Amino acid sequence: MAKSSVAVAALLAASPVPALASVTVIGSSSARLCIQAADSPLQPTFQDLRHCDQAFGETSLSLYDTVATHVNRGILRLRHNRVEEAMADFDRAIELDPEQPEAYLNKGALMIRLNDPGRALPLFSLALQHETSRPALAHYGRAVANEALGNVREAYSDYRRASELAPGWEEPRLELRRFRVVTR
Structure with a gap:
């Protein structure tokens, strides 16, 4: 699958990992409305979720668009705190296309x-x-996970890489300030 376009949607509530990564849809009008909602910084409505659901009923939905719609609906469900349903969407996207990087990124978040x-x-x-189109997000998320697991060097390295990849993004720089590098 080709790299997908990704948009910053909103910070995950109660999590240091920002933004969710949506997947661009090529076909179906309902699927397009679903990605627009996933890309929007506004809280999604139940109608936005219905667009995603309706997309699956459209016979013209390609495998790529089906996978993308699962990722995008998962984002919307997560933003509605429907965690189990979001997990099911990310898992289904991975099942249908194990090469889909944004499904892994969002499931990691x-x-x-x-x-x-x-x-x-x-x-x-x-x-x-799998070459996510938001590698800074993946490095940041991996840094958070590494730090929580006590892997301080790896966490520092990933925060640093996230900062390099997205120099305008303040969070990785703030996290790096907490570290003190000692050379031996």
Whole structure:
């Protein structure tokens, strides 16, 4: 699958991992409305979720658009705090296309939100391996997971990489200030 476009939607509530990564849809009008809602910084409405649901009933939905719609609906569900349903969407996207990086990235963010850094860590690595179009987010999320697991060097390295990839993004720089590097 080609790299997907990603938009910063909103900070995850109660989580240091920002933004969710949506996937651009090529076909279906309902699927397009679903991505527009996932990309929006506004709180999604129940009608936005209905657009995602309706997209699955449209016969013209390609495999790519089906996977993308699962990722985008997962984002909307997560923003409505429907965590189990969001997890199911991310899992379904991964099942349909194990190469979909944004599904791994969003599932990793969900795992951080659930305070499960051990499950989040490999998901962020898979998002990077499959070339997420938001590598700064994946490095930041992996840094958060590494730090929670006590992997301080790896956390520092990922915060630093996130800062390099997104120099205008303040959070990684703020996290880096907490570290003191000692050379031996």
